[in-house]
Amino acid sequence: MAAKYPLMRNNIAREDLDAVIAHLQQDDPILTNGPQCVAFEQEWSKWLGVKYSVFVNSGASANLLSMALLKIRHPEGGEVIVPPLTWISDVATVLQNGFTPVFADIDPRTLAMAPDQILAKITDKTRAVFLTHVQGFDGLTDGLIAELDRRGIPLIEDVCESHGATHNGRRLGSIGWMSNFSFYYAHHMSTIEGGMVCTDDAEVYQQIRMLRSHGMVRESNDADYRTAWREANPELNPDFIFAYPAYNVRNTEIGAIMGRSQLKRLDANVLRRTQNLQRFLERIDDKRYQTDFKLEGSSNYAFNLIMKAADPEYVQRLMATMRETGIEFRRGSAGGGNQLRQPYLRGIVPKDHHLAFPHTEHVHFYGFYIGNFPDLRDDEIDAICRIVNAV
Numbered sequence: 313m314a315a316k317y318p319l320m321r322n323n324i325a326r327e328d329l330d331a332v333i334a335h336l337q338q339d340d341p342i343l344t345n346g347p348q349c350v351a352f353e354q355e356w357s358k359w360l361g362v363k364y365s366v367f368v369n370s371g372a373s374a375n376l377l378s379m380a381l382l383k384i385r386h387p388e389g390g391e392v393i394v395p396p397l398t399w400i401s402d403v404a405t406v407l408q409n410g411f412t413p414v415f416a417d418i419d420p421r422t423l424a425m426a427p428d429q430i431l432a433k434i435t436d437k438t439r440a441v442f443l444t445h446v447q448g449f450d451g452l453t454d455g456l457i458a459e460l461d462r463r464g465i466p467l468i469e470d471v472c473e474s475h476g477a478t479h480n481g482r483r484l485g486s487i488g489w490m491s492n493f494s495f496y497y498a499h500h501m502s503t504i505e506g507g508m509v510c511t512d513d514a515e516v517y518q519q520i521r522m523l524r525s526h527g528m529v530r531e532s533n534d535a536d537y538r539t540a541w542r543e544a545n546p547e548l549n550p551d552f553i554f555a556y557p558a559y560n561v562r563n564t565e566i567g568a569i570m571g572r573s574q575l576k577r578l579d580a581n582v583l584r585r586t587q588n589l590q591r592f593l594e595r596i597d598d599k600r601y602q603t604d605f606k607l608e609g610s611s612n613y614a615f616n617l618i619m620k621a622a623d624p625e626y627v628q629r630l631m632a633t634m635r636e637t638g639i640e641f642r643r644g645s646a647g648g649g650n651q652l653r654q655p656y657l658r659g660i661v662p663k664d665h666h667l668a669f670p671h672t673e674h675v676h677f678y679g680f681y682i683g684n685f686p687d688l689r690d691d692e693i694d695a696i697c698r699i700v701n702a703v
């Protein structure tokens with residue numbers, strides 16, 4: 313049975329489907345990666361405030377290409393600073409590309425890595441900080457940006473959960489060297505599956521385009537860049553020069569049409585979700601639940617219900633109540649809680665390493681993600697608050 317208060321509702325609207333249908337009604341429409349993808353990338357770049365975007369088939373693929381790009385820069389490997397509270401692909405892609413993930417605990421007000429924790433983990437082997445903006449909160453501080461800049465450490469922003477959030481009025485994803493977005497159904501907007509890699513760096517742009525498509529040189533849209541590769545490899549068919557051992561993570565025209573249609577209402581939806589969050593935080597019992605979040609610039613598709621006390625009995629009652637009343641939830645936030653507890657990291661990180669991250673541990677057991685979407689009504693928010701306050 314569908315939950316009464318689901319994580320997401322109506323994220324793909326009639327107008328998005330109609331736009332796809334109109335495309336399909338043409339004679340012989342292009343369906344593979346084509347002009348719609350290019351248009352979506354351009355519109356997305358403009359909306360975000362970056363020069364370049366590359367549309368891929370998922371947020372995890374955006375993560376993968378970003379780490380593959382870092383590997384081109386650092387074939388010798390090194391360390392990448394990552395959060396324990398994120399999605400698996402933010403850690404898995406670090407490992408897949410031969411880097412060592414180094415974890416930094418979160419700041420409870422933003423749920424992103426705490427800047428002092430990040431800075432404490434920097435060594436001469438640090439190749440990048442791969443920061444996740446968790447569930448719509450701005451994970452940056454001016455101090456962190458300035459210090460990374462001073463030390464020459466690239467910032468890669470994972471904005472898969474935070475479309476439309478800002479730092480000092482600038483959209484998250486336009487501040488780091490590269491950024492990643494997801495357009496999976498449960499996020500701020502959806503292209504069914506989909507993701508974006510964004511950057512202002514012209515060479516990164518060319519290389520990400522190639523990495524997206526088998527590492528092929530002809531995927532670069534810079535004629536000089538292509539010529540340089542072709543002249544360096546005169547014995548190869550110029551259309552089949554594979555520069556990197558790469559992937560096929562392209563998206564399609566269908567996804568791009570949906571993305572273009574969705575982008576038109578993204579800002580209005582962000583506003584509505586922000587109002588929802590405000591209402592939720594005003595109504596939940598601040599003696600039991602955390603309400604002290606960094607809200608400036610936030611853009612949440614989730615309500616974070618985080619218990620203040622580490623009370624194992626209360627949490628069981630809370631979950632039972634939410635199940636009984638049809639409030640869909642994810643314990644440990646969106647990604648399954650503390651990544652360091654997951655089997656894929658066993659043998660890679662020291663035993664019991666997860667215990668060194670107390671703020672993440674708290675969210676793992678006592679933090680919940682509940683759905684916040686544009687057509688969630690005020691009376692539904694009020695009902696959710698009444699239910700969780702009465703546990």
Ligand SMILES: Cc1ncc(COP(=O)(O)O)c(C=O)c1O
Nearest residue numbers: 370371372399444472473494496
């Ligand atoms: C922070 C973060 N990064 C990456 C991803 C992966 O995105 P996708 O599901 O589109 O592969 C997610 C997915 O939910 C995410 O939350």
